[in-house]
Amino acid sequence: MREMMYGDAIAAAIIEEMQRDESVIFYGQNMAMTDRDPMLKRFGRSRVRIAPISETAETGIAIGAALTGLRPIVELWMSEFMLVAFDQIINEAPRFRYMSGGRVKVPVVFKAGYGFAAGWAGQHSNCLYHSMMGVPGLKVVVPSTPADAKGLLAASIRDDNPVVYLHSYMLTLERGEVPDGEFLIPLGAADVKRTGNDVTIVAIGWMVKKALAAAEQLKEEGISAEVIDPRTLAPLDVNTIVSSVSKTGRLVLVDQAPRHSSAAAVIAAEVSEHGFEYLRAPVRMVTALDTPVPYSTPLENYVLPNEGKIVQAVRSILANQAVAA
Amino acid sequence: MAAKRRWEKDRLVWIYQQMVRIREFEEAVKRTFIEHPQVIRGHAHLGDGAEATIVGSLFTRKPSDMVMPSYRCHGYPIVLGTPLKQMMAEIYGRKDGLCRGFGGSMHLADPERHFPGTSGIIGQSIAHATGAAVSAQIKHTDQIVYCFFGDGASKQGAFYESLNMAAIWKLPIIYILENNQYQAYTHFSLEDANAMAGEPLSKKAAAFSMPGRTVDGTDPVAVAEAVGKAARRARAGKGPSLIESKFYRLSAHGNVITVPPLPTQFPEHEAIAVYGNRAEFEEWRAKDPIGQFRARLIEQGTMAEGDAESILQSARDEVAEAVRFALDSPLPAPEEALNYVYA
Numbered sequence: 168m169r170e171m172m173y174g175d176a177i178a179a180a181i182i183e184e185m186q187r188d189e190s191v192i193f194y195g196q197n198m199a200m201t202d203r204d205p206m207l208k209r210f211g212r213s214r215v216r217i218a219p220i221s222e223t224a225e226t227g228i229a230i231g232a233a234l235t236g237l238r239p240i241v242e243l244w245m246s247e248f249m250l251v252a253f254d255q256i257i258n259e260a261p262r263f264r265y266m267s268g269g270r271v272k273v274p275v276v277f278k279a280g281y282g283f284a285a286g287w288a289g290q291h292s293n294c295l296y297h298s299m300m301g302v303p304g305l306k307v308v309v310p311s312t313p314a315d316a317k318g319l320l321a322a323s324i325r326d327d328n329p330v331v332y333l334h335s336y337m338l339t340l341e342r343g344e345v346p347d348g349e350f351l352i353p354l355g356a357a358d359v360k361r362t363g364n365d366v367t368i369v370a371i372g373w374m375v376k377k378a379l380a381a382a383e384q385l386k387e388e389g390i391s392a393e394v395i396d397p398r399t400l401a402p403l404d405v406n407t408i409v410s411s412v413s414k415t416g417r418l419v420l421v422d423q424a425p426r427h428s429s430a431a432a433v434i435a436a437e438v439s440e441h442g443f444e445y446l447r448a449p450v451r452m453v454t455a456l457d458t459p460v461p462y463s464t465p466l467e468n469y470v471l472p473n474e475g476k477i478v479q480a481v482r483s484i485l486a487n488q489a490v491a492a
Numbered sequence: 493m494a495a496k497r498r499w500e501k502d503r504l505v506w507i508y509q510q511m512v513r514i515r516e517f518e519e520a521v522k523r524t525f526i527e528h529p530q531v532i533r534g535h536a537h538l539g540d541g542a543e544a545t546i547v548g549s550l551f552t553r554k555p556s557d558m559v560m561p562s563y564r565c566h567g568y569p570i571v572l573g574t575p576l577k578q579m580m581a582e583i584y585g586r587k588d589g590l591c592r593g594f595g596g597s598m599h600l601a602d603p604e605r606h607f608p609g610t611s612g613i614i615g616q617s618i619a620h621a622t623g624a625a626v627s628a629q630i631k632h633t634d635q636i637v638y639c640f641f642g643d644g645a646s647k648q649g650a651f652y653e654s655l656n657m658a659a660i661w662k663l664p665i666i667y668i669l670e671n672n673q674y675q676a677y678t679h680f681s682l683e684d685a686n687a688m689a690g691e692p693l694s695k696k697a698a699a700f701s702m703p704g705r706t707v708d709g710t711d712p713v714a715v716a717e718a719v720g721k722a723a724r725r726a727r728a729g730k731g732p733s734l735i736e737s738k739f740y741r742l743s744a745h746g747n748v749i750t751v752p753p754l755p756t757q758f759p760e761h762e763a764i765a766v767y768g769n770r771a772e773f774e775e776w777r778a779k780d781p782i783g784q785f786r787a788r789l790i791e792q793g794t795m796a797e798g799d800a801e802s803i804l805q806s807a808r809d810e811v812a813e814a815v816r817f818a819l820d821s822p823l824p825a826p827e828e829a830l831n832y833v834y835a
Contacts (some may be wrong), residue, residue: 191706196675196676196678197675197676197677197678200677200678200679200682200766200767201766201767201768209517217678217682217683218683219644219647219673219675219678219683219684220552220614220615220644220645220647220648221647221648221649222648223649224649226590247613248613250613251613251616251648251649251650283534285533285534285751285752286532286533286534286596287533287534287535288534288594288595288596288599288612289594289595289599289600289612290598290599290611290612290613291534291535291612312634336751337750337751339750340750340751340754456829456830457833458829458830458833459833460572461593461594461829462533462534462585462591462593462594462595462596463533463585463586463589463593463594463596463823463824464533464585465823465824465825466593466824466828466829467827467829468587468826469826469827469829470829488583
């Protein structure tokens with residue numbers, strides 16, 4: 168175990184997997200620019216490459232390389248830049264295996280930061296996982312701690328499917344204990360980040376931190392909140408969530424994405440089908456409002472979920488108050 | 493004859509004045525990160541070094557022509573006459589900002605001045621500008637479009653797709669490729685096939701059978717001459733041109749990218765911070781387009797030294813007023829965020 172920053176844990180996973188498997192290659196824009204680059208020094212220009220601003224080709228090339236025996240990691244920096252290449256990510260990478268009747272595979276990791284809620288305005292602050300988590304054949308990973316960041320990335324690199332690995336920009340400098348050496352977290356296993364009895368809070372990515380802070384605050388009011396991090400949105404571990412709801416009877420979903428394009432909406436639907444008999448109150452979603460992300464601080468704060476909004480939602484669900492949509 | 497000389501003299505001094513206004517504005521934006529930490533959020537990108545390209549190009553513009561640059565967008569509206577105080581208030585996220593605090597530095601828009609808006613996603617605005625040219629063509633407005641983008645953007649699919657369509661539809665547009673030599677942090681020689689082969693980036697024009705020319709982007713008169721020719725072609729209905737204007741970005745790509753509340757001021761230029769090449773940076777700083785043009789106008793007797801000083805002083809006053817206005821302007825009310833999602 169070693170204390171590490173989230174961003175460094177991500178780098179550690181890439182280095183360790185590249186050391187382990189020569190078929191792993193790594194490329195993207197604005198990286199490996201000089202011979203002093205540590206990744207370049209370690210693995211050479213053949214496996215670590217610099218790419219121009221060409222997302223369609225960057226992602227498509229990764230698919231072609233994956234079809235023919237490599238395991239590319241594409242550094243896309245910001246999840247919005249994936250949108251430039253959405254055909255490749257949504258309608259190419261996850262289709263090949265199925266269309267070939269299982270004859271080929273596409274082991275590729277599309278890595279990007281998401282949700283930079285620091286005044287990056289409308290085009291660089293988004294949470295796009297909802298539009299990817301429902302694509303059969305594609306896996307979607309959203310780690311919330313340094314340890315998860317490492318273990319989930321290593322597993323993503325070893326996975327034989329295309330994986331979209333989305334790390335929160337807001338967590339980059341967060342510190343936490345990270346196991347040394349080989350450390351794998353299976354894709355599709357949620358994690359109970361805090362146990363509690365009165366309410367289940369399911370939170371994603373950066374929101375896990377906010378949910379834990381809210382749970383701490385609620386504890387002072389005598390409310391015991393369980394906090395669950397799905398960690399991967401595809402596959403989605405519905406069982407862990409439903410099992411928690413069977414204990415608490417109440418569910419609050421926290422998601423940085425706008426309400427109708429949130430993973431929260433999908434989880435709410437799953438729980439309403441599989442956990443309806445346990446619910447003692449309506450499910451509450453604490454999401455971003457249905458607007459683009461604005462630039463100015465008060466506007467951004469108003470739109471995004473935060474600790475206070477989570478606390479309020481938990482209080483209202485315990486009082487079983489109805490809310491206007 | 494005397495009248496004509498006088499006219500040209502005024503125009504050259506006008507070019508110099510606009511260049512200075514842009515520089516002073518950008519310097520103030522940069523200083524804000526130190527003097528008023530966290531007032532500018534997100535990512536801001538400056539046009540220092542690009543002044544000759546911006547002003548030289550827009551010098552050839554007619555009042556109704558459209559201007560569509562990238563997210564490095566401060567310089568253009570300054571030339572178009574957008575009030576600096578509204579621009580600065582936007583960059584400071586204030587209620588009185590040009591876009592009411594919704595867009596910030598990367599997303600200035602002033603449609604009344606034929607500046608319809610910018611995109612923060614590299615290269616995508618090339619398609620939008622091409623669409624503005626379709627609008628001008630269909631409506632027979634006699635407008636042309638000045639489309640500015642960086643060397644990095646010329647590696648995007650949107651660049652290739654748009655230039656081909658502009659060529660086949662003979663659209664009234666000028667593609668001005670601002671080769672500031674760095675694609676964010678990457679030197680252009682590491683990511684451009686033409687550059688790697690020792691060729692100018694304007695060679696890309698041949699792929700679309702349109703005129704392509706490379707011009708000294710530190711010289712506003714040279715830029716105006718090349719862009720003027722492309723403008724005449726566009727106005728005559730003969731279609732698009734590609735101009736590579738080569739200069740040097742004098743500041744880093746943008747302010748430091750980090751998680752608040754860590755400081756986000758501008759780092760050193762990539763030449764130094766990434767490549768350890770101070771000599772390259774100093775060499776180009778010596779070719780600062782503003783210093784060069786100032787010296788030339790004074791030497792030619794076009795501008796008196798005193799006039800240059802008063803131009804600088806009045807630009808500084810104008811920018812200081814803009815900063816004061818922006819700092820005094822209130823932040824928008826939180827609930828405002830629900831506006832403008834739909835028209």
